[in-house]
Amino acid sequence: MTSLERLKSRLPAHYLWLGLSIVVALGYLFGLGGDHIPRNGDELVYAHIARLTAATGHWLPLVSSYDFMRNTKPPVLLWQAMVAGGWGEHWTLLNLRLPSVLYSWAIALMVGLLTWRIVRSDAGTVAGAPPDAIPPESRNRHAIVMGAIAAIVYLSFFSSYRYGRPYLTSAPETFWLFGIFFAMAWSPARLLASRWKLPLIAGVALGIGCLYKSFAMVVPVGFALALCYQMVGAQKPPGKSSGAASSLMASRSRPSARWGWPFLVCGLQ
Numbered sequence: 001m002t003s004l005e006r007l008k009s010r011l012p013a014h015y016l017w018l019g020l021s022i023v024v025a026l027g028y029l030f031g032l033g034g035d036h037i038p039r040n041g042d043e044l045v046y047a048h049i050a051r052l053t054a055a056t057g058h059w060l061p062l063v064s065s066y067d068f069m070r071n072t073k074p075p076v077l078l079w080q081a082m083v084a085g086g087w088g089e090h091w092t093l094l095n096l097r098l099p100s101v102l103y104s105w106a107i108a109l110m111v112g113l114l115t116w117r118i119v120r121s122d123a124g125t126v127a128g129a130p131p132d133a134i135p136p137e138s139r140n141r142h143a144i145v146m147g148a149i150a151a152i153v154y155l156s157f158f159s160s161y162r163y164g165r166p167y168l169t170s171a172p173e174t175f176w177l178f179g180i181f182f183a184m185a186w187s188p189a190r191l192l193a194s195r196w197k198l199p200l201i202a203g204v205a206l207g208i209g210c211l212y213k214s215f216a217m218v219v220p221v222g223f224a225l226a227l228c229y230q231m232v233g234a235q236k237p238p239g240k241s242s243g244a245a246s247s248l249m250a251s252r253s254r255p256s257a258r259w260g261w262p263f264l265v266c267g268l269q
Contacts, residue, residue, distance in 0.1 A: 013141070014141045014144040014148070017144070017148035017149060018144065018148050020148065020152060021112065021148040021152050024156065025105055027155075028101050028105070028155070028165055032093075032101065033092060033097070035093070037166065038158075038161065038165075038166075039162065039168070040166060042168055046081070046168050047096060049062055049078055050081035050096075051081075053078060053082060054081075054087045054091075055088055057087070059079060062078060074210065074212065074214065074215070075211070076208065076211040076212045077172065077212050080099055080172070093167070096167040097167050100165055100166060100169040100171045100172070101165055101171075103164070103169070103171035103172050104155070104171045107174055107175050107178060110178060110179065110182045111154045113182075113186075114147075114185055114186065115147040115151075117143075117186065118185075119142065119143040119146040119147070120139055120140060120142075120143035170213075172208075172212040173209040173210075173217065175209075176205045176206070176209035177209045179201075180201065180202045180221065181224065184198065188228070192228070202221075206218065206221055
């Protein structure tokens with residue numbers, strides 16, 4: 001027996017992949033407080049606005065040394081910096097960027113959980129055997145491995161690394177908008193059948209996401225929600241609608257569009 005086989009016998013593969021995903025996630029902390037990490041060039045501009053606003057002791061109005069830069073974004077990202085920096089008492093790049101990393105970790109967790117759920121339910125189909133023929137424990141272990149790999153793949157993209165660590169980031173709106181479709185893909189029948197659960201979840205999450213980025217986000221999210229309702233409610237084959245969904249995602253090249261793919265899952269339920 002080789003050393004690799006001994007290791008596998010002592011430590012199951014799904015634990016190894018889970019451990020690797022944690023190591024990759026912790027890598028997002030490397031050099032987080034440095035001045036030269038990959039980032040958006042406007043990061044310090046918005047940190048400056050947040051710092052001056054915090055110095056006033058009020059949430060609004062936003063304050064900037066440059067009047068034309070004062071109201072370029074909704075205020076929640078700036079408020080996040082004010083709170084993370086202790087209203088100026090603990091104003092470091094590390095403190096300002098930590099919430100972005102937490103958001104990125106939460107997105108990766110949702111990616112892993114959603115993959116785990118999909119693979120576990122479809123394990124028999126993928127293996128070419130009836131679901132009952134595969135032991136539940138083996139199916140669950142395989143799903144855990146695939147979920148961990150999915151999280152690693154998401155975190156390994158340079159766009160995730162670049163825009164998921166700095167203070168000026170796409171991670172918050174990605175989390176809140178992705179969260180809507182994560183909830184729908186996790187339990188589509190129950191949520192779409194409810195008259196208040198999904199509208200409440202979607203409304204709160206969409207509102208927070210828009211307050212982080214832009215109210216223009218209402219347009220693609222509204223289209224995606226309508227598409228999910230049409231596909232699930234009318235029982236339309238996913239192939240007839242996936243083309244429009246793919247075109248929508250392809251047309252949005254900004255990093256914040258990473259949340260867009262989950263609504264395709266609605267067509268797979």
